[in-house]
Amino acid sequence: MQAMPGERRSRWRWLLYLVLAVFALYYLLPLYVMLVNSFKPLEEIRGGDMLALPELWTVAPWSSAWSSAQIGVEPTGLKPYFVNSIAMVVPAVLLSTVLGALNGYVLTKWRFRGDGVVFALLLLSCFIPFQIVLIPMARVLGLLGLAGTTSGLVLVHLVYGLGFTTLFFRNYYAAFPTELVRAAQIDGASFFRIFFRILLPSSGPIIVVSVIWQFTNIWNDFLFGVSFADVDSLPMTVALNNLVSSSTGVKEYNVHFAGAILAALPTLIVYVVSGRYFVRGLMAGAVKG
Amino acid sequence: MGFLEIERLGKRFGSTEALRDISLEVDEGGFLVLVGPSGCGKSTLLNMIAGFEAASEGDIRIAGRSVAGLHPSKRDIAMVFQSYALYPNMSVADNIGFGMETRGVPKPERRKKIDEVAAILQIEPLLKRRPAQLSGGQRQRVAMGRALVRDPRVFLFDEPLSNLDARLRVDMRTEIKKLHQRLGTTIVYVTHDQIEAMTLATRIAVLRAGEVQQIGTPDDIYNRPANTFVADFMGSPAMNRVGGRIERAEEGLVFVAEGMRLALPPPGEALAAYEGRAVELGIRAEDLTDRGGVHAEAIANPMTKSVESRADGLAAGTGRLVEIERTVELVEPTGSDTFVFTRDGEVSMTARVRNDSGIVAGERARLVLDMRKTHFFDPSDGRRIE
Amino acid sequence: MRDRLRSWLPKLVLAPSFLLILFFVYGFIAYTGYLSMTDSKMLPSYGFVGLDNYERLWKLRHWTGSLKNLAIFGTLYILVCSVLGLFLAILLDQKIRAEGVLRPIYLYPMALSFIVTGTAWKWFLDPGIGLEATVQSWGWTSFEFDWIKDRDMAIYTVVIAAVWQSSGFVMAMFLAGLRGVDGDIIRAAEIDGASKSRIYRRIIIPMMRPVFLSAFVILAHLAIKSYDLVVALTGGGPGKATEVPATFMYSYTFSRNLMGIGAASAIIMLMMIFSIIVPYLYAELHAGRKVER
Numbered sequence: 001m002q003a004m005p006g007e008r009r010s011r012w013r014w015l016l017y018l019v020l021a022v023f024a025l026y027y028l029l030p031l032y033v034m035l036v037n038s039f040k041p042l043e044e045i046r047g048g049d050m051l052a053l054p055e056l057w058t059v060a061p062w063s064s065a066w067s068s069a070q071i072g073v074e075p076t077g078l079k080p081y082f083v084n085s086i087a088m089v090v091p092a093v094l095l096s097t098v099l100g101a102l103n104g105y106v107l108t109k110w111r112f113r114g115d116g117v118v119f120a121l122l123l124l125s126c127f128i129p130f131q132i133v134l135i136p137m138a139r140v141l142g143l144l145g146l147a148g149t150t151s152g153l154v155l156v157h158l159v160y161g162l163g164f165t166t167l168f169f170r171n172y173y174a175a176f177p178t179e180l181v182r183a184a185q186i187d188g189a190s191f192f193r194i195f196f197r198i199l200l201p202s203s204g205p206i207i208v209v210s211v212i213w214q215f216t217n218i219w220n221d222f223l224f225g226v227s228f229a230d231v232d233s234l235p236m237t238v239a240l241n242n243l244v245s246s247s248t249g250v251k252e253y254n255v256h257f258a259g260a261i262l263a264a265l266p267t268l269i270v271y272v273v274s275g276r277y278f279v280r281g282l283m284a285g286a287v288k289g
Numbered sequence: 290m291g292f293l294e295i296e297r298l299g300k301r302f303g304s305t306e307a308l309r310d311i312s313l314e315v316d317e318g319g320f321l322v323l324v325g326p327s328g329c330g331k332s333t334l335l336n337m338i339a340g341f342e343a344a345s346e347g348d349i350r351i352a353g354r355s356v357a358g359l360h361p362s363k364r365d366i367a368m369v370f371q372s373y374a375l376y377p378n379m380s381v382a383d384n385i386g387f388g389m390e391t392r393g394v395p396k397p398e399r400r401k402k403i404d405e406v407a408a409i410l411q412i413e414p415l416l417k418r419r420p421a422q423l424s425g426g427q428r429q430r431v432a433m434g435r436a437l438v439r440d441p442r443v444f445l446f447d448e449p450l451s452n453l454d455a456r457l458r459v460d461m462r463t464e465i466k467k468l469h470q471r472l473g474t475t476i477v478y479v480t481h482d483q484i485e486a487m488t489l490a491t492r493i494a495v496l497r498a499g500e501v502q503q504i505g506t507p508d509d510i511y512n513r514p515a516n517t518f519v520a521d522f523m524g525s526p527a528m529n530r531v532g533g534r535i536e537r538a539e540e541g542l543v544f545v546a547e548g549m550r551l552a553l554p555p556p557g558e559a560l561a562a563y564e565g566r567a568v569e570l571g572i573r574a575e576d577l578t579d580r581g582g583v584h585a586e587a588i589a590n591p592m593t594k595s596v597e598s599r600a601d602g603l604a605a606g607t608g609r610l611v612e613i614e615r616t617v618e619l620v621e622p623t624g625s626d627t628f629v630f631t632r633d634g635e636v637s638m639t640a641r642v643r644n645d646s647g648i649v650a651g652e653r654a655r656l657v658l659d660m661r662k663t664h665f666f667d668p669s670d671g672r673r674i675e
Numbered sequence: 676m677r678d679r680l681r682s683w684l685p686k687l688v689l690a691p692s693f694l695l696i697l698f699f700v701y702g703f704i705a706y707t708g709y710l711s712m713t714d715s716k717m718l719p720s721y722g723f724v725g726l727d728n729y730e731r732l733w734k735l736r737h738w739t740g741s742l743k744n745l746a747i748f749g750t751l752y753i754l755v756c757s758v759l760g761l762f763l764a765i766l767l768d769q770k771i772r773a774e775g776v777l778r779p780i781y782l783y784p785m786a787l788s789f790i791v792t793g794t795a796w797k798w799f800l801d802p803g804i805g806l807e808a809t810v811q812s813w814g815w816t817s818f819e820f821d822w823i824k825d826r827d828m829a830i831y832t833v834v835i836a837a838v839w840q841s842s843g844f845v846m847a848m849f850l851a852g853l854r855g856v857d858g859d860i861i862r863a864a865e866i867d868g869a870s871k872s873r874i875y876r877r878i879i880i881p882m883m884r885p886v887f888l889s890a891f892v893i894l895a896h897l898a899i900k901s902y903d904l905v906v907a908l909t910g911g912g913p914g915k916a917t918e919v920p921a922t923f924m925y926s927y928t929f930s931r932n933l934m935g936i937g938a939a940s941a942i943i944m945l946m947m948i949f950s951i952i953v954p955y956l957y958a959e960l961h962a963g964r965k966v967e968r
Contacts, residue, residue: 020766020773024780027843030795031783037798045804049812103692110685118693120960125700127952129900131924131941133703135710135719135934140699159699162692191684220788222903227929237790241907244794253798260794264787271786275779341862362868374859378881387877388867435863 038062038257045253061254065262069255070246071239072231078259081239085219087150088235092157093214099158100165100210101203105195107166108173109181119170126163133160134227141228148230156228157218164217165210172206173199208277216267236263292317292475293338293443298347300333300499307333308499311347315443315492320469320476324486325496326522331479332447334496338477339445340364351442362388367436368445371452373428375420375435382407382416385434406434409468426457433468446478450485462488483523487511495519517671520571520664526628529577529638531570532668535563544570544665547636549613554660559674568674569666574628574639576662579646580612580655611658615640620650629654704945711938719934728939738940741918744830748919749898751834752841756894757887759838760845765875767846768853778850781843789840793907796836797823826916829909833901833917836908841897845890852886853879892955899948920944 033050038061040054067077107119137156138147146152176199184194225235240263244256293315300308308330315321323331336342338349340361349356356364376384383390385406386399394402407413410430420428429449436444446465450458466489469476480486486493486507493510495502495518503515514520520528533546535553542553542560551570553560560568615631615638622628622644629640629648640656648654665674711729714722732738763781767774784792799805802821810818822828856879864874902921909917911926920940928937 016766016769016771017773020763020771020777023763024777027780027784027839030792030799030839033799034795050799050805050809099692102688106685106689112682112686116960118689120956121701122692122696123956123960124952125696127896127948128700128704129921129941129944129948131902131921132707132945133699134925134941135928135938136703136706137699139719159695162696166692191688216786220790220903222788222790222906223925237788237903240788240794241790244797244907245910253804256794257798260791264791267786267788268783271783272779275782275786339862339866341865361862361866366866368863368866370859370863372857372859374857374863376860376864376878378878387864387869391868391870391873435867439866 034257034261038254038261040254042250042252042254061252061258062262064252064255065243065259069243069252069259070249071242074231078236078239078243078262081234081236082262084150084229084233085236088153088157088233089215089218092154092161092218093211095154095158096161096165096214097207097210099162100167101169101200101207102195103162103166104169104171104173105199107170108176109178109194109199110191119166122163122166124163125160126167130160130223134223138228148228148233150233152228153224153233153235156224157214157221160224161214161218164213168206168210168213169203172203176202205277208274212270212274212277215270219267292319292352293321293477294348294350294353295334295338296348296350298334298337298349299345300330300337300342301345306499308337311501313494313501313504315475315477317475318473320478320489320491322486322490322493323477323479323496324481324483324493324522325502326481328498329496330499331481331496335368335445335447335477335479338443339366339368365442366445367439367441367443368447369429369432369436369449371448373420373432373449373452375428375431377420380417380419381412381423381431381434384420384431385438388435388439402438403434406438409437410434425453426461429453429461433465437472442475444474444476446476448480449478450480450482465489483525487523495522497522513673514571514664515673517569517571517666517673520666520673524573526574526639528571528573528664530666531572531636531638532567533570534567535560535565537564544568546570548615548633551611551613551658551660551663554609560665563665563667563674567668569668571664571666571673572638572658572662574641576659577638577640577656579629579640579642579648580657581643581646609660611660612655613658614653614655617648617650617652617654620648629656631656707938708942711935711942713935715934715938717932717934724935728935732936732939732943735936737915737918738920738923740915741920741923744917745899745919747830748833748837748901749895751831752837752898753891753894755834755838756842756845757890759842760849760890761880763842763846764849764853767850778847781846783843784840785844787840789901789903790907792836792840793904796832796839797908800832800835823909824913826913829913829916833905833908837898837901837904840904841894845894848886848890849883852883856882888955892951895951896948899944920947 036053037045037050039057039059041056041058041060044052044055063077065077066079068075069077071078071081103122107115141147141152141155144152146155180198181194184198189197219235220237221235222237222241225238226241229235229238240259243259293313295311295313298308298311299306311334313321323334325331333342337344340356340359344357351364351366361368376387379387382403385403389399389402403416404413407416410433412427412430412434415423415427415431420431423431432449449465450461453461462485469489478485478489487510490507492504493507494504495510497518503510503519505513510519510523514523514528517530520530531546531549533544533549536543536545538552540552541555542564544551544553616633617629618632618637619630620627621630626641627644627646627648629642629646631638631640631654642648642656666672667674710719712723712725712727714720714724714727767777771777800820800823802808802819802824805820807818807820810820823832860878861874864878869877900921901919902925905911905917905919905922911918911922921944924937924940924944927933927940
């Protein structure tokens, strides 16, 4: 809304900023609490004031969370599971993005009878509750010999991410002038040449969106991880949950907080670096349907 | 209803100067058109009159009272936007009545006024519809209705016809003119289309890069352009401009350029000061035509002495009509006229000839030039030499 | 130009994805649907029992309880996120200089895993070391905030955590919607003398219906799928107080070895989501087609 000529910095303006600041606090508070308490020794946490800064700063909880905390039966810390997550996320993101791009290309520039149905089915697959596929997927992974492996998880995330990546690229390419493709066809360019030389170079923004979205969703996934992974392939999120929900022994809250932040770091960093595109991508998919 | 005064108005956006030292006046009931190319500041000026932008310098007065600092709703103005800006979720009737509703005017009175305005603009059957269900021309009328119902002192129009197709544009232009004549309202109208400016305005202000180039009646602007920019901008096709020199010859002052030598009809005192210097000749295409369109005896041969013209209303003395020969590059029939594009060396000229002139591309043609319609411009600053 | 290779190459390229989806999504749905009508317990078995599992499902208080929780949680989640999101969006729309800083702050929770969110809020809400303990340590010793351990109130803690996570995103959607309104319309309203609040109420907000609908669809879908958050925050407890269909399904299928019933519950979840999504997508695609043609 335009500020009218003559409107001064009134008292309402200060109130506005105050309200916004209060909400900023609301959103930041949990993160602050986790951070602050991850540097405290355990006695301080039990003392009571979770908002207070540490009297004694210590990084022991962090090193414990990373390399020595008890996760399940092994006292390995979160490191190996961090690696598992990376090994799972990278291929899944790459594959689903590439396939999504090709799908979007076909669906917008190479129309054929029934392509609406294909797109509708792909789109619908974005919304299914994953509980519905847990049982058969477990069986199929077993049959394929992929049960409990990272490759199995990659397959799972690939399949259930295809709907989203296809949606992103399809919406993006729909706005891309078809005349350019026709002109290239007149020049004799082939299907793939058109894709690699004309569409792909202009796809920067949507590739970023797709990668960020997939990375965030797959990294943060819990359900598939807890259902299909084994010790060798357990992703970070499941490991974190094991760490914090263990009912035996002393609850080392400070280690839990450090672990949670470690788990959140990759997606937070991705978000801070490229947050604008993150939101823009969600809008493109959601608002335009 | 009052009149509008703009006094030494200036506007800066950061370090960019959008408007500089603008002074204008519109009489009550006048129709002022602000015309100029994109980016010349005309929309900014309109927004400042409306109150959406504050002035960096200068003042705006409506009916003698300064409106500086007043909210748009308090300036007694109404505005028709380029995109119409109709409220999409309200019916046409509600759109028109929204302002009254906000002021608390009771429903029956609102109803009455809406019906009145709808009758004037012939949109009665549309009152219950939503904007999305209307055509471009209908939406435009509703936008005008919303402005009309405010009964303001000044109406502001921001390129209202740009979004319409060519045919509709001509129809709506006529409607706006009729409305103005019927209601006698004071109007400030922004457009980039010089034809709209010429047909609608009682006064035109030509703007360029934030400065007023010329203010005057359409006749002033068209026939006595203050500088080359105004001369080029108004009129289609653009005015022909030929660079040359003024020289003194035995018959008096002559203008000399590539392939032409024109005796200048006296009195030429203003031009005498340019003797021996470079000037630019300006002549519109319609004043350069084929021989068959004029009386043969009235034409003087430019290469020899001038001939006395016949006493039938033509200017006494020498060479009102002068013949020149040009090489024709292209002939373009438009239906009602034919345009001939000539090129001799560096000099191009456009002439408007009759359809049966017989002029053919690639040949030389003899064209007749009306010296009374020539303008001369100083090449250093583009100003017209009076 | 349309030789035979050209006409089936695109389809060939699309085929792997299509087949994958067909099998892994729709095939699996069918399989689970079929299972829901068998006597599967720990492992799939194929003794057909018709709608038996469904009957047993609806008799289970555990199930109806989880549905009730979903209703409470879902409604509050959608309402509070929408209201809060709209409120913040309108505030941010007032040409705030700090918008570049504030918007990422409101949005960052979205980037976190629900497990992380659940962990953070679990401790925040824990009476022993969280808010209650902190406020008491400041001197207000009678302050109580043990909703997370309270059977009746625990579900509301899930709302609090979920709203924290998603309201920023809703705000971003609404802000984009607000900004999508043509500036001239607002100026026209200003000429008409409308106050800011009237402009929002009568003009801008009614124009935002499509965005509201999108937000509703996304939030509803997230609410029904909610699993991670509940697991991390309360584990479904205390007791079954925060059990939702998603956690119900998991526990009945994998822990309690009543796969048939678990499958049935999954099918019900699917139907709930589809009843919202399918009409929405149909309307969107249909409108999109009309524009394209």
